Structure formats: C-alpha cells, structure tokens
Amino acid sequence: MHDAASPFTAPAMAPASATASAPVMETFASIQGEGLYVGEPQVFLRLRGCPLRCRWCDTPGSWALTRGSALTPFQAACKVAQAEADRGPWTVSVTGGEPLMWPDFVAGLAPFLRPRRIHLETSGLFPSSLERVLSAVDHVSLDLKLDQDLNPPVPLDVPHLESAPHGPQATSAARRASLELVRSKDACAKLIVSGGRALHEFEPLVEDVVELAPNLMLVVQPVTPMHGVSAPEPALLLDLAGLARRAGLGVRVLPQIHRGLGLA
Ligand code: SF4
16 A cells, blocks of 8 residues: 655656655764775765565664655755764765665765765665666665575555565565676675574575676675574684685675674
8 A cells, every 4th residue: 555645755756856855764973884894984874664674684673664754865965964073074874774765865865965975785686776876876785685584575655666576586686686787886795694594595695796796895794693683603604705715706704893882
C-alpha cells in the first residue's frame, strides 16, 4: 500500500533536482570506522529508510520512515556545515539506512557540498539507483551480502522506489550489476562476516569481485557482536584474506574502529 501524501520524492516522480527531499535521521562528525577510508575524519549524513533486513544490522533504528524529517539537499548541506563547526570542510559520508532509496536527493547534494568529497555507503543491491548517483559521488563503499544473512525485505511505504531483491538469484543479479557499475570508480567492496559462517559461503562473492571489479579493494569486516550476533572465528578472517589474495585481489581485514574509540 502506498501513501499518496508521502512527503518524500521518489525516483520516477521527479527528475534529480535541488528540490528532491529525503528523510535525514542524523548528521554528525566522527571518524570513518570502516572501509577504504578508515580513520578519516568525516561528517555522516544518515538517511532513514531501508527495506533490507540484514541479520547483523547495527542501525535498525534507521529502517523506518518518520514524518517531519525530510530535508532538501541544501537543508542537509546546512546541517553538514553545522556538524563540521569550524573544523571543515570534511568528506561527507552519505549513509543509512539505504541511501539509494533517495537517488534524486543524493544526486542533488554535490552543488551544495562542494568542495567536500562525497562518499556513498550502500548495500550494493540497488543498481538502478546506484547508476543514477554515480557521477555525483566520489567514492562508493559497497557491501557484499550473503543471501543467508538477509531476512525477507520489508518494502517502504513510498511509491516508485527501486524494489529490494529477494532470494539468491535476485540478490546475486543486483550485486553483480552494482559491481559492474563501480569497477572503474574509487570504490571498495566490503564483506561483512559474522559468527557461524564458513569459507565456502563467501566464495561466490569473492568470485564476483574477481570477475567484475578486480581493481576494488576487498575489505573483510568482522561484525561487532551485538543484538545476539556473534563475531566470526579469527581463523575464518585469515582464510578469507587468503582466498582474496590467491584470487589476485587487494584485501584488508578491519573491524569497526569507531566503536573501539567510543565514537558514533
Ligand atoms: S542495508 Fe544497512 S541499514 Fe539496511 S538492514 Fe542492512 S545493514 Fe541495516
């Protein structure tokens, strides 16, 4: 069921423009705790809304939409400047939730945020929306998710959003299309590893990177144990690193460092 009175613009309803809006959950300065730019001071622009249900999601509070939180790119850029205080300009990490629920908004940020770099953190499962924002972002951090780690998606109550893939075939097709899109981009592929997993489960994901985007750095990220999800065996991290290296990929094994620093 769709709500015709939704305050949020959606991909098929309006062209990318400065008037596109998105539900902003929070804007804050911190240290990038994951991926290729780990350790870099950044401002995080977290958007609400995600139809996926990763077993190990560390921001379930971002899944649902709330009324009254929609901002335009200009309004969001003002929030970024406030978060920087007099320390900027910093790179802006657009995160979520799944920011690709709001491609017009993401594509509309650049004129208001430059000269800052704009980084996008995405599940990697919404290739049509990713294609629409690629030229407006400087870096893409793209998750590689095991289908076994995805509970059934819950569609957002907004018309014309790109549908979340469901099931191994659809998930694989979306991941592969996303990898092809970022193959020549400043980007990394992030493999989230939780407890109870085995090496062979990750082989198809690593093979996709080798085939479709071999220049990407593979970041192996053990989950931070929370909400009943356990950390992986250390040996599995080494085995994954070995698998990637043998396949010719650059690889890093990194936990979420911002949590160790006590930062958001
Ligand atoms: S895509 Fe991100 S926000 Fe959505 S459920 Fe997965 S980890 Fe959580």
